[in-house]
Amino acid sequence: MSFPILENVAKSARHTTFYLSCGAANATPIIFLHGWPELSISWREQLPAFAALGFYAIAPDMRGYGRSSVHPRHEDYALEDIVADMVELLDALGAKKAIWVGHDWGAPVVWSIAQAHPNLCHGVANLCVPYQPDGFAVETVVPLADRTVYPADKFPVAQWDYQMFYRENFAVAEAGFERDVGATVRLLFRSGDPSGKGKPARTAFVRANGGYFGRGNSAPNLPRDAALLSEEDERRYAAALERNGFFGPCSWYMNWKANLAYAERAKANWRLEMPVLFLHAAYDYICETLISRLAEPMRAHCDNLTEATIPSGHWMAQEKPVEVNAALAKWMAAQFPDLWLV
Structure with a gap:
């Protein structure tokens, strides 16, 4: 049986979440959370697949994106508020628990839900960004x-230099993305490149270059990567980012102090007891997890961890949907045999 992808809205006094749904509403929810600078459609290949497998597949536009609420202050994009959005969404679905799946910034949201609200999780799965309990x-x-790739004297904050640029030059970063949103989308959404392995990621040079694309420049005008995006996908991403701007999406990076404090308050729950799946991207050089020590805290703090590697770049769910869906389904079949609607 095939299910249509439906558009929905969950409203509360504090926030409105637009979300896509696919599948039987009485089935176990599997909720997919996108990252920067994406949309619910980032999970377009997952929603019908998991609906067909007997789950209620959900993908929201996260806070600041698409048709969800765009809030006016940096501090409105702290993880604690975003987690509250997701708790409200689960309640609107009439469900007590879900399987939560995150990618990019969606992964810290899922990790935070696992810490702050373990009772709302059957299990959690994340793509690219591993668990940092603190x-x-x-x-x-x-x-x-990995200091063999990022010597400390040249790259003091390694590949995360771009995050410091937000802190120090937020308006410049925002303006750079917004000068030509279509070009920004086409540049960002690229397939993985095996030739980049062992080389510094471009994000390590952002401050030295005066911006993502150099000082005062827009993104170079590259052709669309058809392996990742259709023309319609590109248009939908660009239209949403042109309408809302990059203030909300980029403000997610501006709450490190609040986010660290939020994790500290959940310290009693740093060890995750529920089933956890982590998917490494072989050619993601910003979230490089196979050679560096980035995944070590996750391995030390998850009691029931499954790991798999996908031969993709950062945009794993869109670049390699068959492989991602297979890894998720295999894990779910092993961990949750009683949750399938059959």
Whole structure:
């Protein structure tokens, strides 16, 4: 049976979440959380696949994105508020628990839900960004960097230099992305490149270059990577980012102090007891997890961890949907045999 992908809205006094749904509403929810600078459609290949497998597949536009609320202040994009959005969404679905899946910034949201609300999780799965129990911030990940690729004298904060650029030059970063949003989308959404292995990521040079694309420049005008995006996908990403701007998406990077404090308050729950899946991207050089020590805290703090490697770049769910779906389904079949609607 095939299910249509439906558009929905969950409203509360504090926030509105637009979300896509696919599948039987009485089935176990599997909720997919996108990252920067994406949309619910980032999970377009997952929603019908998991609906067909007997789950209620959900993908929201996260806070600041698409048709969800765009809030006006940097501090409105702290993880604690974003987690509250997701708790409200689960309640709107009429469900007590979900399987949560995150990618990019969606992964710290899922890790935070696992810490702050373990009772709401059957299990959690994340793509590319591993668990940092003390919070995902430059301060926690720099000690785990691969210093053979990023010598400390040349790259003091390694590949996370771009996050410091947000802190120091937020308006410049925002303006750079917004000068030509279509070009920004086409540049960002590229397939993985095996030739980049062992070389510094471009994000390590952002401050030295005066911006992502150099001082005062827009993104170079590259052709669309058809292996990742259709023309319609590109148009939908660009239209949403042109309408809302990059203030909300980039503000997620501006709350490191609040996010570290939020993780500290959950310290009693740093060890995750629920089933956890982590998917490494073989050609993701910003979230490089196979050679560096970036995944070590996750391995030390998860009691039931499954790991798999996908031969993709950062945009794993869109670049290699068959492989991602297979890895998720294999893990779910092993861990949750009683949750399938059959």
